Amino acid sequence: xxxxxxxxxxxxxxxxxxxxxxxxxxxxxxxxxxxxxxxxxxxxxxxxxxxxxxxxxxxxxxxxxxxxxxxxxxxxxxxxxxxxxxxxxxxxxxxxxxxxxxxxxxxxxxxxxxxxxxxxxxxxxxxxxxxxxxxxxxxxxxxxxxxxxxxxxxxxxxxxxxxxxxxxxxxxxxxxxxxxxxxxxxxxxxxxxxxxxxxxxxxxxxxxxxxxxxxxxxxxxxxxxxxxxxxxxxxxxxxxxxxxxxxxxxxxxxxxxxxxxxxxxxxxxxxxxxxxxxxxxxxxxxxxxxxxxxxxxxxxxxxxxxxxxxxxxxxxxxxxxxxxxxxxxx
Numbered sequence: 001x002x003x004x005x006x007x008x009x010x011x012x013x014x015x016x017x018x019x020x021x022x023x024x025x026x027x028x029x030x031x032x033x034x035x036x037x038x039x040x041x042x043x044x045x046x047x048x049x050x051x052x053x054x055x056x057x058x059x060x061x062x063x064x065x066x067x068x069x070x071x072x073x074x075x076x077x078x079x080x081x082x083x084x085x086x087x088x089x090x091x092x093x094x095x096x097x098x099x100x101x102x103x104x105x106x107x108x109x110x111x112x113x114x115x116x117x118x119x120x121x122x123x124x125x126x127x128x129x130x131x132x133x134x135x136x137x138x139x140x141x142x143x144x145x146x147x148x149x150x151x152x153x154x155x156x157x158x159x160x161x162x163x164x165x166x167x168x169x170x171x172x173x174x175x176x177x178x179x180x181x182x183x184x185x186x187x188x189x190x191x192x193x194x195x196x197x198x199x200x201x202x203x204x205x206x207x208x209x210x211x212x213x214x215x216x217x218x219x220x221x222x223x224x225x226x227x228x229x230x231x232x233x234x235x236x237x238x239x240x241x242x243x244x245x246x247x248x249x250x251x252x253x254x255x256x257x258x259x260x261x262x263x264x265x266x267x268x269x270x271x272x273x274x275x276x277x278x279x280x281x282x283x284x285x286x287x288x289x290x291x292x293x294x295x296x297x298x299x300x301x302x303x304x305x306x307x308x309x310x311x312x313x314x315x316x317x318x319x320x321x322x323x324x325x326x327x328x329x330x
Contacts, residue, residue: 053293061285133197275315
């Protein structure tokens, strides 16, 4: 089987990417790469400030690159809706969290069938499992969450799968106090003193948490340990990560956790020339992303490329070849 590799952007780094799978012998076709572009590029965002900033930065980078392709941002309920919208050709590009992308690729719930047309362009930021508690909550570890009034966010279908997976792997019982909870944002529930804390999935910094930390003493607790290590090792869509210190009032230290990357994705139906234009503008306009949101402060071309089960779009590979980041080996 032919393998393709992207050269690292630092000495000693070599990332093996799934640009070609056994059932997908796509190659960069110069004629296809010059196919007529779409009349307008639509990007589905999902929820969260970082997602809006990411989509807007793509549009700004395109405009600054000299592209004449109009760019429109569309709000959505999250990754699952974005994937379905791409399949129905309602949008051209979408921000999709890795766990949802993995489920769609393999046809796992909540998707009823696999989507072999999915392709990745690059990743932008992470969403991390975040355990936030009041300073006086008397909870010192995520394994103690059943001891207090901790909001689990299980009413949010975007996050409930990952949270339930964590509870199961770490053998934390889903008690009535955890499963029967008032719905609403964690920040709002904390402000109303309805809970002592909560486990949620966020990109950081989060503006609601930042405002709340200025009103009350809060703690971010680590979400790590052997059971978390096993969960990450067994889940190709998860990564270990730290929530940086200094993002919130009174929270100076980095906190270990885990989570999933957010990818910019397209379908194979999107012309290679359009994807090439988007990827070229984004990589040559990384500084625009850094300025657009604190979540992208440390973004670099190296961090935007990593191995994933879903192949890279041919239009993206074309740009990577031009940059000398991509080679073919047998």
